[in-house]
Amino acid sequence: MPVEGEAANRPLLAVGNLTKLFGTFAACSGINLDIRPGEIHALLGENGAGKSTLVKMLFGVLSPSSGQILWQGQPVQIPSPSAARKLGIGMVFQHFCLFEALTVAENIALSMDPGVSLANIAEEAKRLSVSYGLPLDPNAHVADLSVGERQRIEIVRALLQNPKLIILDEPTSVLTPQEADRLFETLAKLKAEGRSVLYISHRLEEVQRICDRATVLRHGKVTGACDPRLETPASLARMMVGSDVAHVSAAGTDLKGDVQLEVRHLTAAARTPFAVSLKDVCLKVRAGEVLAIAGVAGNGQGELFDALSGEYPVPDPDAIHVRQKPAGNLGITARRLMGAGFVPEERHGHAAVPALSLSDNLVLARCQSDRKAFIGGGFIGIIRQQAVKRAAKRISEVMDVRKSSDNPAAGSLSGGNLQKFIVGRELDRQPTVLVVNQPTWGVDAGAASRIRQSLVDLAKSGSAVLVISQDLDEIFEVATEIAVISEGRLSEAYPAATLSREKIGLLMGGMDNQADAARETSHAH
């Protein structure tokens, strides 16, 4: 370790009894945390545990309600991000603070001293990015860059300030395994230079791999401080969740029925300049199968879902077959009537109207496909409120949706509970084909496990399930078959048991040949 003696024992940053209240809700309550020089410190916790709130206070984006922050032993106030930067704190946000319409150099310039010219910044950024193994073109527009490249901008931007502490908020959630490896090398380099890293994650495996110490948060409180290398994933998970998380096992049924969903050479042009076009996508999902489509965000997942669900039908009816009938040119209602169900990615505003009640959201989704059950009064079309309420109640019970009142507004539910409801809303129809995009994005571990189990159960009962996900853990839990989408092209589907994370990583990068080679070598062994 480059820092020795007394300085090594004195924490670089110490947080004492830090609390943040939003109204009466304590997002963080009495947090104690210390970060030593030259260590990679993990901040673990589920979504909503208060990790982001805590680091926003450390970076001056939010002001704490009470408590104190000590920087190199001195009590400090951090009223703004620029104050944090002056102290020597750099931050890489989970939701990047980037401006799509500006170039890389302009994005970096915004957080720099105004005295430095844009040309100098561009040059310095290029030099620094290469020396840390994160190459960047300073003149590219952010809108044209991949998520991994965007993250590099954030990291380089933080490094240009020469910080003593770098905070990374869920940095690997948007990266392929290979990109993540490269990031870990960069972090090791930073550590070797004596800088400290506060590494926020809910991925236990990587925390154990790279972090020296860990602080675990749950419901805004510290529930554990440990050396992650001495813990097991199960013990870390228990600290995070507060109880053991039910393990989901993949369908693994031998019941391979008829093909229920088939896509034949689906090609669709990009609808906006920043969207991805779909190129000759072929896939088959049989009854009893869960086909998972892996891929890094923004590689055509949303576009594929839109085409499959019929939100944006394609001209060729034969491009998509639902239950062996052509459906490519049909809209979403027609496909639902053919026995398919769809759950889109975005809970708020796409899958549900936040301001409307759960029962209203149920009617909106199913008034066409389940007209007989929910709509009465002939051509006038009167909603059968009692039937709808009963169905909403049934769904909530089956999926264990926890809510504050009988029929609350969708927006008042936590992410996990709302997601359980909208997945349950489709499962309630017992669809023969179910297409789900990002079923557990931003959902707590308990709800995620419940949702995944329900998808597996649906497949076991003889339906065809297609899951689009960026979460490899999720994919390995639910999938019987795995395909990878990269730049709008879909790889062939491999049985889940034969596919390793490394191979998926290569496929994510669009390197089919290398992936095939890797597969062959593994067969040879």
Added chain:
Amino acid sequence: MSIVEAILLTIITASTPLVLAALGELVTERSGVLNLGVEGMMIMGAVCAFAATQMSGSPYIGILAGIASGALFSLLFGFLTLTLVANQVATGLALTILGLGVSGMIGEGFVGMSGIKLQPIAIPLLSDLPYIGSLLFRQDIIFYLSIALVVGVNWFLFKSRAGLRLRSVGDSHASAHALGINVIRTRYLAVMFGGACAGLAGAQLSLVYTPQWVENMSAGRGWIALALVVFASWRPWRLVAGGYLFGAVSISQLHAQAFGIGIPSQVLSALPYLATVVVLILISHNRRTTLINTPASLGKPFVPDR
């Protein structure tokens, strides 16, 4: 002075207020604020400039009064939408209605008075150039100011650090806030610049274009300026092209009507709008550049979570 020269001169006079008002709105919108009150700020500028000129006897005092009244009026918009987070569309519309009403009230005593015209300033040497000399270098101060402002705004937006900050606020106010940029202050300044430009445009109407006060004399120019900003995809030079094209076609069609060519006058009157829309669509057909230049948080209210 030949007839062509006379027509060209009227074109410049007719286009200058459009360019000025649109340029101010461009800066406002680049910061992410949609101010639909351009018409109202313009008419306030017109009446205040006229009144101040009548009372002081100097059109230059009038210009300052026009600028100040536009900026002050926009401050009202800023307070409502930025501090009180009122809806920008509704507030902008209200500002226009209010401006038309208040200006009528202020101007009541000035109706029918003959105004003092702002005199052109001949720039030595340049004004003696053949053809363009008398056209471009024997103009009033507001024309020179409009050109200087276009050059200045273009430099400010794309070359200066403050302009970069302004664009970043318009692109993503949440990110800008997280980087420590004062979103609200930036927007206040942009809104007031927009108001000042609209006020100056109004002053041009009542001091140069038709040196008198007539109620509703802005006659929808504020709305045309708003449309120009969008069609010019938020870029200053395209905006100048659009503004002058609009001015050129509207003056030419007046002359065409006077000559009595066999096209219905309604069609001719619609021509400036049609021509401007067609040309600006043609130059902004590249959707990627348009998207890059569109302020992504335009019209979205910003409330920092503190």
